[in-house]
Amino acid sequence: MNPPVLARAIEATRRYGDVLALDRVSLDIGAGELVGLLGPNGAGKSTLMNLLVGLRRPTSGTVELFGGSPSDPAVRRGIGVTPQETGLPESLRVGEIVDFVSAHFPERYGTAELLARVGLGDLVRRQVGGLSGGQRRRLAVALAFAGRPRLVFLDEPTTGLDVEARRTLWEGIRSFHADGGTVVLTSHYLEEIEALAQRVVVIGRGRVLADGTVREVRDVVGVRRVSFAAPAVPDLPGILRSSVEDGRVHLLTTDSDLLVTELVRAGTAFADLEVRPTSLEEAFITITSEEEARV
């Protein structure tokens, strides 16, 4: 039996004026899942999050939270969201901000316990204005958990943190998930998504480009660039995209081993062979352009 769906988008489209930020996205988030939303900046991750937490309404289509509307405050008792750490009220103390946010929820953690979990236990009385960037980030993440949510939305939770703080936070997210909590997190780092998520949804140009396990998605985005000097693009299998620049052939492929084997086997003259991993950005462009080619 499938777990109950906590959050759902059905053919959700969102426009900002002429800009199409989200294009007919359908997505179910089941209880107990740990879902990573992966995509370059401007891909539509934030727009999708904003629809799910009730900050924005879809231009067309439907978005549901616990079977209700995200714009209903009572429905939002079950979620937790990270604020952007740049906007935290500077003059309030760390403990006061946690108390303030907690007061909105029927169930809550003790302020001291919550802050201890993110390693800010000794800063309860410090004013937010006196925190470092990393401390603010950890406070922001703690606030998402203040109301004992069933479903938590973490937007770039570890950006700007050092390795140790990142691992602490990852542990916290894992233990929340192990206790039955559901997590949706965004990141533009594949590494972070790999470390935490079981399911990865790749978003690009407002669409869901891939939705699967980390392994499946890595195979899709694990694109490599093979380039060498040759006069023309040889006929080889498994090429996603090819181009010729200044006498060099550039090929994007998901299987560089096979491609190079075939290149040698074909007996084509080439020189100066180079194989390197593409950036996530390039991988997205590849997937997106495939998507467009299909339409």
Added chain:
Amino acid sequence: MFDLILVHTRYQFLEQLRVPIALVASAFFPAAAMLALVVPFAGSDPASATSATAGMMLFGAMSAALIGLSINVAQDREQPWDPYLRTLPAGPLPRFAGRILTTMAGMLLSVVPVLLISAFLTAAAISPLRLALGIGALLVGSVPFMLLGLFIGYAASPKAAIAVSQVAYFPIAALGGLLVPLEVMPGFVQSLAPFVPSRGAIELMWAAVAGRTPSPVSLAAFAGWIVLAAAAAAWAYRRDEGRRFS
């Protein structure tokens, strides 16, 4: 819901107290004007000292309502904390009500120095009942200025809000006869005075503290300003909501 209004008020007020520039400004200007204009010229006559004190109280409350509120709203709209609060399980009401209550508390604090100066340095005299009535009239009289503050705050950027609210503040106060009595002002000011919102507000206060009968024209204009400013504030609020949260 009531609990949440108190929670929002408490933390907004704490923020105000920790960065008290707005509070200090709205307490300082009327206190300084009191020392410069009222104590030397009207201080010895009980009746004129009392009405002049009421004028200075309103002058301070106007600063908190018009300048303080517009700057707070405009600044908060630019912070990502504002949309975050919209993800919490509360509608926009607790934050909005908290803002109004915090502004009112700021207004009441800002009149304390004026009252102290009036009590110790002038011949002003007032019964406790009339003082309480006067403070009630102060809150009512500030309504159009709070609405104008909301309008400016929701319609303008923080820098524009500072400029617009300060440019509006002094002429409105002066034209209403808050700083110096209208009798010593030029004729065109006297003919304009009944139509500015500060005039109806100060006449309400004088009715409360001294039992004077307010002019019907000033009161009608005051009511008209409330309707106009409420419509403008509602328009700016909806426009801002639509742009950021629809």
